[in-house]
Amino acid sequence: MSDQPIGVVGAGTMGQGIAQVAVASGFSVHLYDVADEQLSRAEANIDKGLGKLVAKDKISEADKAAALSRLSTTTTLDALNDCAVIIEAAPEQPELKEKLFRDLSRLSSTTILASNTSSLSLTRLAAVCEHPERVVGMHFFNPVPVLKLVEVIRAEQTSDATVAEIETLAKALGKTAVPVGDAPGFAVNRLMVPMINEAAFIVQEGTATPEAVDDAMKLGAAHPMGPLALADLIGLDVCLAIMEVLQEGFGDPKYRPCPLLKRMVSAGYLGRKSGRGFYVYE
Numbered sequence: 001m002s003d004q005p006i007g008v009v010g011a012g013t014m015g016q017g018i019a020q021v022a023v024a025s026g027f028s029v030h031l032y033d034v035a036d037e038q039l040s041r042a043e044a045n046i047d048k049g050l051g052k053l054v055a056k057d058k059i060s061e062a063d064k065a066a067a068l069s070r071l072s073t074t075t076t077l078d079a080l081n082d083c084a085v086i087i088e089a090a091p092e093q094p095e096l097k098e099k100l101f102r103d104l105s106r107l108s109s110t111t112i113l114a115s116n117t118s119s120l121s122l123t124r125l126a127a128v129c130e131h132p133e134r135v136v137g138m139h140f141f142n143p144v145p146v147l148k149l150v151e152v153i154r155a156e157q158t159s160d161a162t163v164a165e166i167e168t169l170a171k172a173l174g175k176t177a178v179p180v181g182d183a184p185g186f187a188v189n190r191l192m193v194p195m196i197n198e199a200a201f202i203v204q205e206g207t208a209t210p211e212a213v214d215d216a217m218k219l220g221a222a223h224p225m226g227p228l229a230l231a232d233l234i235g236l237d238v239c240l241a242i243m244e245v246l247q248e249g250f251g252d253p254k255y256r257p258c259p260l261l262k263r264m265v266s267a268g269y270l271g272r273k274s275g276r277g278f279y280v281y282e
């Protein structure tokens with residue numbers, strides 16, 4: 001597989017991380033985006049990310065130069081037609097992803113199409129493709145160069161061979177693949193985001209302050225970070241969107257988004273990215 005390039009679609013937060021890890025692991029990468037300036041930003045950030053590894057003596061300057069030489073950028077989808085695997089990390093919009101998958105599935109009859117979606121149904125994405133058995137979820141976690149997990153999500157149509165190839169690829173990228181079915185929130189978000197939502201209920205009801213909730217979970221449950229500091233890092237809008245996906249997908253009232261979370265999102269208190277969430281950031 002490593003003789004053929006990997007395609008990465010979308011050069012934002014996740015696409016940059018995936019491309020960085022892939023070139024550092026010896027793969028050639030074609031990084032595609034609709035925006036030229038985003039590709040320039042991605043190249044600069046990947047250079048910086050690899051630079052940090054050099055500073056920590058994890059790779060040499062020569063390794064960094066070799067990794068960067070394996071990265072090419074493009075705004076032409078056709079340039080991905082020689083890829084063994086294309087990993088899509090475009091915005092979380094169902095219509096945008098469906099159009100992309102339809103177009104990507106026409107490029108080659110052998111390419112595996114993997115989506116990094118956090119919440120959309122892989123089965124629905126596979127259904128718009130010419131070779132649905134080659135569609136799979138490959139859910140990386142942010143920051144990609146640091147976090148080891150990849151949830152491998154099997155759509156109804158995904159073949160065993162596709163799952164096996166993606167598990168092999170995850171391993172070659174230094175990640176640990178965990179198989180998960182195509183259900184809302186997969187495994188991690190289904191567990192983690194309702195915990196954040198419950199923490200918001202605790203604050204809303206005046207049972208404890210955000211600091212107290214976070215201290216309690218760090219000291220009493222050995223979480224490296226409290227749930228509300230984590231919510232600020234993820235983005236409260238993203239947490240709310242995931243709760244809505246769980247509520248709609250399962251139709252179960254236990255996934256009701258906390259009204260405080262909704263009010264904070266409406267107010268623009270989105271966490272670190274807006275300077276204010278459960279905490280205030282300078």
Ligand SMILES: NC(=O)c1ccc[n+]([C@@H]2O[C@H](COP(=O)([O-])OP(=O)(O)OC[C@H]3O[C@@H](n4cnc5c(N)ncnc54)[C@H](O)[C@@H]3O)[C@@H](O)[C@H]2O)c1
Pocket residue numbers: 009010011012013014015032033034035038088089090091092096100116117118119139140141142
């Ligand atoms: N950010 C996270 O913590 C995180 C974690 C896991 C999964 N995800 C998932 O990864 C995907 C990408 O998220 P992100 O945070 O990197 O988003 P982002 O907004 O940082 O990046 C998206 C990129 O896609 C590009 N883009 C827009 N339209 C496009 C198109 N038609 N074709 C190709 N590229 C296009 C944008 O220019 C941008 O560079 C989403 O599906 C998201 O749910 C995000």
